[in-house]
Structures are given as structure tokens and as C-alpha cells.
Amino acid sequence: MAVRTPRTRRPVPVHRRVWARLTRSPAFRTLGPFVPVVALWWILAESGLFPPAFFVGPDVVAAEFVEMVRKGVLPGYLSDSLERLVYGVGFGLLIGLPMGFLTAMSLRVRRALWPILLFFQAIADIAWLPIVIVWFGFSLTAVTFVIVYTIMFPLMLSVVSGVEQVPRELVRAARSLGAGRTRVFFEVVVPGALPSIATGIRTGLGYGWRALVAAEIIVGTSGIGFMMFDARRVGDVSQVFLGMIVLGVLWYMLDALILAPFEKATVERWGMVRSLEEGDR
Amino acid sequence: MTALVIEGLEKVYTDAYSGEEVVAIGDVSFTVEQGEFVSVLGPSGCGKTTVLNAVAGFVDPTGGEVRVDGHEVRGPGPDRGVVFQSHALFPWKTVLGNVTFGLRVQGIRRREREERGREFLELVGLDGFERRYPHELSGGMQQRLGVARVLTNEPAVMLMDEPFASIDAQTRRRLQEDLTRIFEKRRPTVFFVTHDIDEAVFLSDRIVVLSHRPSSVQEIVPVDLPRPRTWRAAVDAPAFRDTVARINDLLRVDEDPEAGEPEPAGGGAGA
Numbered sequence: 001m002a003v004r005t006p007r008t009r010r011p012v013p014v015h016r017r018v019w020a021r022l023t024r025s026p027a028f029r030t031l032g033p034f035v036p037v038v039a040l041w042w043i044l045a046e047s048g049l050f051p052p053a054f055f056v057g058p059d060v061v062a063a064e065f066v067e068m069v070r071k072g073v074l075p076g077y078l079s080d081s082l083e084r085l086v087y088g089v090g091f092g093l094l095i096g097l098p099m100g101f102l103t104a105m106s107l108r109v110r111r112a113l114w115p116i117l118l119f120f121q122a123i124a125d126i127a128w129l130p131i132v133i134v135w136f137g138f139s140l141t142a143v144t145f146v147i148v149y150t151i152m153f154p155l156m157l158s159v160v161s162g163v164e165q166v167p168r169e170l171v172r173a174a175r176s177l178g179a180g181r182t183r184v185f186f187e188v189v190v191p192g193a194l195p196s197i198a199t200g201i202r203t204g205l206g207y208g209w210r211a212l213v214a215a216e217i218i219v220g221t222s223g224i225g226f227m228m229f230d231a232r233r234v235g236d237v238s239q240v241f242l243g244m245i246v247l248g249v250l251w252y253m254l255d256a257l258i259l260a261p262f263e264k265a266t267v268e269r270w271g272m273v274r275s276l277e278e279g280d281r
Numbered sequence: 282m283t284a285l286v287i288e289g290l291e292k293v294y295t296d297a298y299s300g301e302e303v304v305a306i307g308d309v310s311f312t313v314e315q316g317e318f319v320s321v322l323g324p325s326g327c328g329k330t331t332v333l334n335a336v337a338g339f340v341d342p343t344g345g346e347v348r349v350d351g352h353e354v355r356g357p358g359p360d361r362g363v364v365f366q367s368h369a370l371f372p373w374k375t376v377l378g379n380v381t382f383g384l385r386v387q388g389i390r391r392r393e394r395e396e397r398g399r400e401f402l403e404l405v406g407l408d409g410f411e412r413r414y415p416h417e418l419s420g421g422m423q424q425r426l427g428v429a430r431v432l433t434n435e436p437a438v439m440l441m442d443e444p445f446a447s448i449d450a451q452t453r454r455r456l457q458e459d460l461t462r463i464f465e466k467r468r469p470t471v472f473f474v475t476h477d478i479d480e481a482v483f484l485s486d487r488i489v490v491l492s493h494r495p496s497s498v499q500e501i502v503p504v505d506l507p508r509p510r511t512w513r514a515a516v517d518a519p520a521f522r523d524t525v526a527r528i529n530d531l532l533r534v535d536e537d538p539e540a541g542e543p544e545p546a547g548g549g550a551g552a
Contacts, residue, residue: 175358177359
């Protein structure tokens, strides 16, 4: 490796400086990686390798997007999907987090609950749909049920493993500073388990998101999943493509606007985990 | 007045796999006076840390008893603050949040506890770092914070479990001098566990030398070094060298012929 000293360093060319500034901007870092993907997609579509009825280019999808927004269909479906997700995730967290901590903290609860957990984890979320539809009909409750079900297991497992990862000496330190069991729980065990819980929420949300789309396809009367399936029925490939892109963008936004900032403000700030983008330094 | 009494302490573990009984501590008795600095030294795996854990209330002894200020120890409590080898700082709390944790548990108002916290941060040389998080500090600074966190709580006895063992040699010397300075200034009661003979002699008023497992007190060696102490003065003092040599002999005489098994991580029998 060459050793650089200020004397021998030559001025950096202008184009390189512009490039450096560009690659550091948040917009470029977000959208940049997609440029080659979209380009490849466009070339494939234009090449005529596939008939347009099966494979449409980004220009067609963009036009479809404008059209669907103008007609108000896409915003309506989008808010339906998001509402279901919020309900499902909300109840999932509300049930999954306390259950997880209960399982983690009490050996008796864990012994009793663990086999049941493993049993129900094996029944795939979608496998519940037939009976859920019988019980709740084609309703918000049915979809919420499936999402809650999907989120709960990864969440509970992550809470249990998070609690197990809290160093014993931290609990001991708190106890020998006078903290009682309740305070140890809220001020040591909960924050100590947070890195694992954050991962669990991320995984759970991802599963919940997929379950939502699947449920909409089967139960659906509206929503992004329904839109895609309905479009397939009438043979409108551009809407299917649009739906897929909307799903990806939404997940990306969910991560960028809620999950990542939460982790940045907590576990990353405390030095408990390293940011993914930071890499090894 | 006697701050800490350990009487006929015994700890027998039952191996979880073989069901065999292991005697970690055979019979240990000694006392620590108020304002005294007492170290426990012994060959690796002799159960030094187990003695400390019994005093801290982290493990229940199978025999004998531990009394702090006349009260028998039952579980951990704020009268026995512990400084750990791993620092055991709360990563989610700032330096100030860590140092005032004990006061907050006691229900002391924010202004007063922050004032007292700052006082002890200044004592250990961490003033100006109040808003930092532990991971932003060096290893030496982290352990200063560990000491300040315990001292702020004003325990009857401060328990230190090989606190400088994982710190580089240069920094360790400075921390030892700083600990001595703090001790001489505030006179807390200190119970210090180490396997480093020089460290024990430099810091302590008396040294409890333990024997091999099942451990018992082999000898209690007084350290006749004037205070205030510095490393520069200590290494030249005949009393320092004589005491080190004497303890060296004590530990060597007792050396187990079949010893040579590697020391478990962290030293001592652990919990």
C-alpha cells in the first residue's frame, strides 16, 4: 500500500469530486442501485423478447400508475392495505411482546408454552384462511387475524432470545445498585433485549406484509393484493407489475421511515449493534 | 468498626452433568474493617470470585455466613456495590445516567442526584463526558465509570472483581494509582479480588491469601507501605518488594503438582 503525504498529493480532478459528492447524497444512495435494474428491465421489454401481453416496460407501468392514481383506485386500495397492516401489526405487537416477555421471564410459562408454540408455528398463516373465512367472513377481522398470527411467532422467539442475551452481569450490577425486580425488568432486561426485538419486529413485519398480500388475494375485495389478482383475471399485466412495484416501494419506505430511524436512535446509538450500511470500520 | 465479616464460608457446587459435588470454597473466614482496603489473592481457580459473589449476594453459600454492618447477607443489595471485570455498564444510559442509577433507585430528586453524580465523575476524572454513552469511552474510562457508579451510591463496602484484568498494562498502572488516590481521599471500604500480586500489594492494607481448592485462608499478610502511595515510590520501597516476595513464596509453596490446567476465562471458579 502506498503511503500518501500531503506534499505528493495531487489535486483531485473536478469530475471525481462531483462524482464523490453525488454518491454521498441520500437520494443517490437510495435510488442509485435501482438505475441498472430499471435499465435492464427496459431493455428487456424493448427487445421484444417477450410479447407485450406478458411483459411490459417501465414506461407502460408508469402510465398505468398515473392512470390508476387519477381514477383514485390506487390510493383507495393502498389505504385499505395499509389499514389492514396497521391493525394486524398493532395487535400483533400488543399480544406478541407481552407474551414473549412472559415466556422469556418465567420458566414455568416457557415449559408450558413452548410445545404449543412449535405446534402452531408449523401451521402456515395461509393455512388458517379457510377456517378464518368461515368464522369471520371476508372481513377486516379475518385479514387482521392472519397478520397477527404471522407476526406473533417470530416476535415471541426474538423476545425470548433477546432476553437470554442480556449479560448476567448487567442484571447483577443493577441489583447491587439497589434495583428491584420490576426496575431490573424495565431498565435492564427490556433495553438489553432490544437489538434482538428490533430484528424480530423487522422479520415479523416482513412476514405480516406478505401474509397481507396473500390474504387479500384470497379474501380480497380491495387492496394491492386484490388489485394484482384481479388484473391477472382480466389479463392486464401492467397492473400486476405496478402492484409488485408498489409493494416493494412501500416496504422500503416502511423501513426507511420507521424501522431504521428507530434502530438508529436506540441500539445503534448505544453501540449495541452496528449499522448495516456502516460496515466494518 | 468492622464493615464486613466472613465466617466459615463454604460453597459446594453440584455438577449439572455428572452430578458430582465440587467444593469451591472449603472454609474461609476473615474480616474487613471500615475504611480498610483488603485484597483476596490466590492461585487460579481457587474460588476468589466465588467468595466475592457470596459477599455480593449473587450466589448462596452452602455453609457459614457473611455479615455487612452486622446484617447477614441475603441476596444483592445497594450496601455492596460491585465493580466488574467486564465493566457491566448500561449501554443505553449516558455516563451521567449510569453514575446516578443507584441514586435514582433510592428516589433522590434529579437535581441532587446529578449534582452528586457529577462530583464523583470529577473524582474519577470523567467530568465533561456526562452526555456520552459507555461505548464511546476507552476501556480505562469505562472502568473509571464503573468505580464512580458504585462510589456515588456510598455502599458499606465496594466489591471489586479483578476490575483491571482486561485493561492494557500502561493504563492499568494509572488506574491503580487513581484508585489509590481516591481511596486515600474518601476512605471507602474496599474488598478487592485479583490474581496480580503487585497490584494487591500496591493497593491493599491487608492481603488474604487463599489456598488451592477447596480454598481456605492460607495467610493474611499486612502491607506496611506508607500512604499516599505511588508506583514510583512503591517499586523502590523494600517493604513492597519483601511483601511481594513473601506472597510469591506462599503461592509457590502451595503449588499443586498436578496444576497446569488452563485458567478458566475471567479467573477464579466463577459462579
